[in-house]
Amino acid sequence: MLHNARVLVGISGGIAAYKSAHLVRLLKKAGAEVRVVMTQGAQAFIQPLTLQALSGNPVATDLLDPAAEAGMGHIELARWPTHIVLAPATANLIARLNAGMADELLPTLILATNKPVFIAPAMNQQMWQAPVTQANIKNLQAMYPSWQWLGPDAGEQACGEVGAGRMLEPEAIVEALQPAQKLAGKHLLITSGPTREALDPVRFISNHSSGKMGNALASAALRLGAKVTMITGPGHLPVPAGVQQVAITSALNMLQAVQDKLASCDWFIGCAAVADYRPAEVSEQKLKKGAEDELSLQLVKNPDIIATVGQHPQRPSLVVGFAAESEALLQYGEQKLKRKGLDWIVCNDISQPGIAMNADDNAVTIIGHSSQKVLSQASKQKIGQQIIDFLIEQTL
Numbered sequence: 001m002l003h004n005a006r007v008l009v010g011i012s013g014g015i016a017a018y019k020s021a022h023l024v025r026l027l028k029k030a031g032a033e034v035r036v037v038m039t040q041g042a043q044a045f046i047q048p049l050t051l052q053a054l055s056g057n058p059v060a061t062d063l064l065d066p067a068a069e070a071g072m073g074h075i076e077l078a079r080w081p082t083h084i085v086l087a088p089a090t091a092n093l094i095a096r097l098n099a100g101m102a103d104e105l106l107p108t109l110i111l112a113t114n115k116p117v118f119i120a121p122a123m124n125q126q127m128w129q130a131p132v133t134q135a136n137i138k139n140l141q142a143m144y145p146s147w148q149w150l151g152p153d154a155g156e157q158a159c160g161e162v163g164a165g166r167m168l169e170p171e172a173i174v175e176a177l178q179p180a181q182k183l184a185g186k187h188l189l190i191t192s193g194p195t196r197e198a199l200d201p202v203r204f205i206s207n208h209s210s211g212k213m214g215n216a217l218a219s220a221a222l223r224l225g226a227k228v229t230m231i232t233g234p235g236h237l238p239v240p241a242g243v244q245q246v247a248i249t250s251a252l253n254m255l256q257a258v259q260d261k262l263a264s265c266d267w268f269i270g271c272a273a274v275a276d277y278r279p280a281e282v283s284e285q286k287l288k289k290g291a292e293d294e295l296s297l298q299l300v301k302n303p304d305i306i307a308t309v310g311q312h313p314q315r316p317s318l319v320v321g322f323a324a325e326s327e328a329l330l331q332y333g334e335q336k337l338k339r340k341g342l343d344w345i346v347c348n349d350i351s352q353p354g355i356a357m358n359a360d361d362n363a364v365t366i367i368g369h370s371s372q373k374v375l376s377q378a379s380k381q382k383i384g385q386q387i388i389d390f391l392i393e394q395t396l
């Protein structure tokens with residue numbers, strides 16, 4: 001079930017470190033390739049040799065070891081995994097992560113990675129409850145919304161006390177790494193980012209869309225087993241690993257790319273901020289400044305890409321649009337839903353500060369033909385997950 005997974009298990013120094021040996025065995029049994037990184041503290045509880053034997057790979061412990069760096073160095077180790085599991089994650093490790101410290105190999109790796117991180121805290125119940133531990137976790141959750149926190153369990157602790165702080169059982173940790181592949185076999189086509197409409201070889205009309213929301217939707221769908229193709233405009237952020245990307249420039253290019261992919265796609269999500277108009281003429285030479293103080297541009301309407309999809313003979317089974325509105329959010333959203341032949345439209349209120357275009361957060365109302373769902377302000381990553389979960393609930 002974890003075939004093709006490369007799991008990096010990070011062990012820090014707590015008594016629960018003995019359970020990590022079992023975790024490594026289970027991960028291997030599930031088909032994953034496993035590498036282990038241990039802190040100094042962890043080595044006081046369990047020998048690297050044990051983990052080496054169980055994982056079948058050398059255990060990394062030192063940041064400044066030239067021999068280890070010559071093999072798989074810390075940056076390569078940060079790039080290698082498909083999943084990083086910190087089990088146990090002690091209060092100390094969590095505090096170091098929150099402070100962004102790179103004082104040992106394990107926290108350095110976490111600082112240097114963009115891979116999915118799963119954290120299984122384990123510590124004395126008083127340490128778990130300590131306001132500073134809770135504040136560290138809250139801060140990390142805000143900074144890294146995609147990290148998944150597993151547990152801790154409550155119960156009798158190694159120190160004899162009873163409460164929350166026991167590491168989640170290895171079986172439960174392995175299960176958490178394999179989310180139900182609810183979108184397996186589905187192909188999602190997502191348009192994302194701005195389009196750019198040329199005036200001449202050096203000038204264009206465009207907008208501030210960053211592609212963050214499109215990326216968040218793509219990551220959420222990939223995690224659930226979908227195949228994802230993104231058609232992205234210029235200046236788009238790098239797409240998540242695993243996405244098939246078609247990079248385009250103008251709205252006309254985007255329409256062509258969408259039509260090329262339509263036959264094979266099951267869901268279409270139009271997240272792009274498509275320019276509504278383009279210059280009527282594109283000058284082959286750079287336009288020169290004239291004697292007049294005013295200049296009028298003649299623009300012509302671009303095709304409506306999502307409306308084309310909504311009415312297409314090869315219409316995918318689900319077509320979802322976005323609407324950015326500065327007033328009458330729901331009214332305009334509903335009109336677009338009907339006019340463009342959509343199943344759902346995700347409406348953002350761009351008059352609210354700190355959300356929507358180019359921001360890290362969003363807050364949306366999803367409007368359908370017979371129901372609505374409000375998703376309150378959260379990171380785009382989280383909103384992306386919630387939108388995909390909602391669409392799954394409604395359709396599968």
Ligand code: CTP
Nearest residue numbers: 270271272274302303304305306321322323324
């Ligand atoms: N859209 C599209 N092609 C266009 C314009 C918009 O596919 N030429 C899609 C967007 O990707 C989004 C939805 O239509 O999913 C709504 O975009 P929006 O800009 O809010 O709506 P418009 O139709 O452009 O209306 P207006 O700008 O007047 O609000």
